[in-house]
Amino acid sequence: MQRNVLEYLEQIVKRLPDKTAYADEKTEMTFAQVSQNALAIGTFLREKGLYKQPVVVFMGKHPRTIAAFFGVVYAGCYYVPIDEEMPSHRIELIFKSLDPGAVICDSLTAAALGKFGYQGQSYLYDEMICTPVREDLISRVRDRQIDTDPIYIVFTSGSTGIPKGVVACHRSVIDYIENLSSVLGFNEDTVFGNQTPLYVDACLKELYPTLKFGATTYFIPKELFMFPLKLVEYLNDKKINTICWVVSALTIISSFGTFDRLVPKYLKTIAFGSEVFPIKQFNLWRKNLPEARFVNLYGPTEATGMSCYYEVDREFEPGEMIPIGRPFSNTDILLLDENNREASFGEPGEICIRGTPLTLGYYKDFERTGEAFVQNPLNNCYPELIYRTGDIGRYNERGELEFISRKDNQIKHMGHRIELGEIELAANMHMKVNTACCIFDGSSKKIVLYYVGDAAKAEVAEFLKEKLPRYMVPNVIESLDMMPLTANGKIDRVFLKEKYSKR
Amino acid sequence: MEQLLEILHGLHPEVDFETNDRLIDDRIIDSFDIVSLVSDISETFDVTIPVEEIIPENFNSAKALYSLIERLIEEE
Numbered sequence: 094m095q096r097n098v099l100e101y102l103e104q105i106v107k108r109l110p111d112k113t114a115y116a117d118e119k120t121e122m123t124f125a126q127v128s129q130n131a132l133a134i135g136t137f138l139r140e141k142g143l144y145k146q147p148v149v150v151f152m153g154k155h156p157r158t159i160a161a162f163f164g165v166v167y168a169g170c171y172y173v174p175i176d177e178e179m180p181s182h183r184i185e186l187i188f189k190s191l192d193p194g195a196v197i198c199d200s201l202t203a204a205a206l207g208k209f210g211y212q213g214q215s216y217l218y219d220e221m222i223c224t225p226v227r228e229d230l231i232s233r234v235r236d237r238q239i240d241t242d243p244i245y246i247v248f249t250s251g252s253t254g255i256p257k258g259v260v261a262c263h264r265s266v267i268d269y270i271e272n273l274s275s276v277l278g279f280n281e282d283t284v285f286g287n288q289t290p291l292y293v294d295a296c297l298k299e300l301y302p303t304l305k306f307g308a309t310t311y312f313i314p315k316e317l318f319m320f321p322l323k324l325v326e327y328l329n330d331k332k333i334n335t336i337c338w339v340v341s342a343l344t345i346i347s348s349f350g351t352f353d354r355l356v357p358k359y360l361k362t363i364a365f366g367s368e369v370f371p372i373k374q375f376n377l378w379r380k381n382l383p384e385a386r387f388v389n390l391y392g393p394t395e396a397t398g399m400s401c402y403y404e405v406d407r408e409f410e411p412g413e414m415i416p417i418g419r420p421f422s423n424t425d426i427l428l429l430d431e432n433n434r435e436a437s438f439g440e441p442g443e444i445c446i447r448g449t450p451l452t453l454g455y456y457k458d459f460e461r462t463g464e465a466f467v468q469n470p471l472n473n474c475y476p477e478l479i480y481r482t483g484d485i486g487r488y489n490e491r492g493e494l495e496f497i498s499r500k501d502n503q504i505k506h507m508g509h510r511i512e513l514g515e516i517e518l519a520a521n522m523h524m525k526v527n528t529a530c531c532i533f534d535g536s537s538k539k540i541v542l543y544y545v546g547d548a549a550k551a552e553v554a555e556f557l558k559e560k561l562p563r564y565m566v567p568n569v570i571e572s573l574d575m576m577p578l579t580a581n582g583k584i585d586r587v588f589l590k591e592k593y594s595k596r
Numbered sequence: 597m598e599q600l601l602e603i604l605h606g607l608h609p610e611v612d613f614e615t616n617d618r619l620i621d622d623r624i625i626d627s628f629d630i631v632s633l634v635s636d637i638s639e640t641f642d643v644t645i646p647v648e649e650i651i652p653e654n655f656n657s658a659k660a661l662y663s664l665i666e667r668l669i670e671e672e
Contacts, residue, residue, distance in 0.1 A: 316620065319627040319655075322647050345627060349634070349647040574632035 096240040097263050099166055101270075101304035102128055109281075109307040115156035117312040122156040124307070127163065130222045134164025135231055137216070137224040138195065144169050144234070146194035147246055147456070151175045151202050154291055154312055157218055159300060161197050162245070164221070169234040170194065171243040171260070174292040177205060179580070184209045186256055187248055190457060197221065240264040246456050247294050249394045249581070258456035259294070259394045268449040269397040270301040272421035276402050277362055277388060279335065283308035284359075286333035288318070288342050293581050294394045298337040298364070318342055321351040328357040336360065337390070339582030340368040341575075344527075347377040356381050366390035366399065367582040371527040372411045379405070391417035391496060393482050394581075395465065397450045400424050401494060412522035416493035417486070424448040426494065427479060428486060433470035436487070441497055441512075444486040445469075445479045485514065502586075504533040506540060509564045516542065516567060519560040523548055528576050530584045531567065534593050541593050542567035545576055569593075597662050603636045604658055617657035625655060633661075643668040 095101075102124070105114075110125035122130075138148065148165045150172050152158040158174070165172035173191060175184055188211045196215040198206060206215055240263040248256040279302045287310050289295035299310045311331050317324040325346060328336075343365055346352070363378065363385055370389070379387060392400035403418025420426045428435060428442030436442030447469060454462035469477045483500045498514020505511070513531040520529035525548035532541050544553060550570045557566050577585040577592075604613045607629050611619075619625045625633075633655070634645050643665060654664045 316623070316652075319620070319625070319630045320650055320652060322650065345631070348631075349650060351647045354647055574635045575628055577628070 095267055097166075097235065097238055098244060098266055098270075098301065099131075099163060099235075101301060102131065102163060105304050105307045112307055113309050114303055115159050115310050115312070117155045118314055120156055122160065124304075127156070127160045129226070130157070130160035131163035131167055132226040132231060133222045133224045134161055134197070134218075135167025135234070136227045137221040138165065138168035138170060139227075139230040139234065140224070141195065141214070141216075143194045145242075147171055147173050147191050149173045149175050149188075149191070149193045149196040151177075151196050151206060151215075152199040152218060153177075153201055154315075155199075156312075157199065158291055160222075161218055162300075165197075166244055167231055167234065169238060169242070171245050173246045173248075173258070176290060176292045177202060178290065179292065181208060183248075183256060187258070190255075190258065191246070238263075240267070241453070243453060247292065247394060257458060257461060260453040260456050261294070261397050262453055265397040265450045265452055266297065266301065268423055269297065269399070269421075270305060272423060272450075273298060273399060274302050274305060276404075276421065277335070277337075277364060278386075279306050279308060281307045283335050283362075284331065284333050285310040286328055286331065286336045287312050288336065288338040289582070290580060294398050295337070295339075295367075295581065297398050318345060321346045321349045322354060325351055325355045325357050329355070329359060332359045333357070334359045335362040335364075337364040337366075339578070340365050340370045341578055341582065343378060344371065344374045347374045352377060352381040360385050362386050362388070364388045364390050366392075368578075368584065369521065369528065370415055371521075372409050372413060372415075373524075373527065375409065375415065389415045389417060391494075393446070393480070393484075395452050395480050395482070396424070396446045396448075397452055400446050400450065401426065403493060411524050414495055414518070414521075416489060416491075416495045418493050420446075420448075421450075424450055426486075427469070427471065428488070429470065429481075435471065438488055439490070441485050441487045443500055444482045444484045444494075444496075446482065447477070447479045451478060451480050485512065499586075502531070504540075506533065506538070506564065509562075511540075511565055513540070516540065516557070516561065516565055519557055520544055520553060522560065523553060523556050526553060528584070530576060530586065530589060532586055532590050532593060534590065536594065539568040540565075541569040541571065541589075543571050543573050543576070543589055545573050548572075597658070599640055600637070600658060600662050600665065603633065603640065606636075607632065613658040617659070620652040620656045630655065637661075637665060641665050641669065643672065 106124045106128040111123050113121045114124045114127050115122050148170045150161045162172045199218050243260045243262050246258040246260050248258050285299040287299045303310045387405040389403045390399040401417045401420050403416045425447040427445040430436045430442050466478050469479045485497045502513040516531045517529045526544050526546040529544040577588045579585045
């Protein structure tokens with residue numbers, strides 16, 4: 094049985110040493126190069142005495158960064174990806190809470206490191222990879238490594254403003270990668286076009302299956318996501334057949350009429366998630382790529398990556414919702430109501446996750462770990478953890494799981510308990526609304542609806558008055574050109590709240 | 597041109613759009629801005645920017661963007 098993610102690398106390097114594993118505009122690395130660099134970095138870190146501690150990888154988005162990740166794992170440490178794109182205040186907080194053993198930089202990021210108040214050791218990737226590999230050091234680490242040892246820490250934003258470091262282990266990542274791969278059907282011919290940043294868990298979808306199958310991942314230059322036609326030209330040029338993107342990256346292509354000029358003709362598998370896919374845009378994709386598979390994914394960072402999937406198997410009309418379907422194999426979903434009992438069929442409940450893909454919790458934060466990773470309330474016989482996502486879901490009449498809203502989107506307004514998600518759902522049913530997000534401004538006690546779409550404000554207001562009880566109709570309706578998104582591709586509610594309170 | 601500068605300043609009040617001609621090269625404008633620009637321009641000038649014109653050359657400076665708008669108005 095596989096116990097270590099590095100076994101993926103060790104097996105593929107024997108079979109396909111000279112195939113390109115990861116590539117960007119300027120560089121590409123074969124599996125042999127990834128392996129050699131990772132082993133050298135692992136040796137270097139061990140020689141410096143680093144073991145079982147976080148090592149920050151502060152590098153640009155290129156293939157060498159991935160080799161650095163695996164190098165950290167070879168040393169028995171855990172990698173923490175940081176990117177210059179992240180707000181510097183956030184990076185400072187991360188350094189403070191981590192107290193990392195070392196930082197790995199590339200020549201471009203080394204200079205920027207000083208501004209985050211980090212005083213510890215930092216090493217240059219290009220120098221580290223010159224270290225002669227010492228098999229004895231590497232295998233001594235491996236002998237003692239178990240599958241519940243951490244591999245990485247990625248930071249997600251906490252509601253209090255202090256980021257939380259989610260710690261994932263070999264076991265959870267292997268389980269996730271195996272089940273994701275069987276749902277999406279990756280193989281040796283898979284050519285990934287990566288869109289998501291390397292400092293979020295989303296990139297696991299490409300990084301590890303590339304090793305498992307001997308596939309190839311291209312890191313798509315970020316600026317192409319501004320120029321839809323160039324983006325599709327790139328996809329065709331690299332013969333990319335598999336993408337796992339946030340919805341807004343997909344709609345950039347469909348909403349500018351790109352398909353009338355050019356279709357990404359090699360695409361066979363399109364996975365998306367983190368946001369509601371506006372049906373009008375989704376149908377454009379499906380119409381232009383009738384042979385492709387479309388899969389909606391759902392899951393929190395705390396359960397390693399994605400936990401649920403739905404492969405689109407029928408037509409959707411504007412106003413309908415693409416479900417999140419059902420859990421991956423070896424993952425179980427509980428929908429719990431306010432009394433910690435299973436919600437009855439069709440009733441909303443908090444989505445709770447049970448199973449091997451649960452991560453270990455939040456780094457150096459037992460308190461917040463204990464709030465979210467809790468004893469399964471349906472089991473009072475032996476210890477069993479579930480993760481409470483804080484997301485509200487329900488089963489539709491077909492028995493498919495649907496995502497409704499965040500739990501903390503529940504507000505009390507004029508004596509009524511209101512799920513802001515229900516207002517969003519109603520607004521999304523309007524033909525000319527693409528995306529809607531509802532916030533509650535506590536100081537003015539107003540429900541504010543932001544939406545993107547061609548509908549006039551008055552139209553939306555009138556429509557909502559028909560659909561919703563009077564007390565749920567937003568007090569303020571504002572139209573936006575585009576929804577602000579977080580790094581994870583979710584609607585940035587904090588930004589919208591601030592935008593409203595600063596108006 | 598005045599109207600266009602106003603739209604651009606709305607996005608990034610701190611940028612001198614009259615002289616800056618590296619808006620894309622220096623990553624001043626991002627994909628969020630492009631989406632808003634295309635929609636604001638179509639509203640203000642009543643022209644649709646076709647996808648083949650959404651290219652870096654047309655968005656690198658206010659001047660380039662304005663000449664694109666003029667060209668599109670003429671073609672209509």
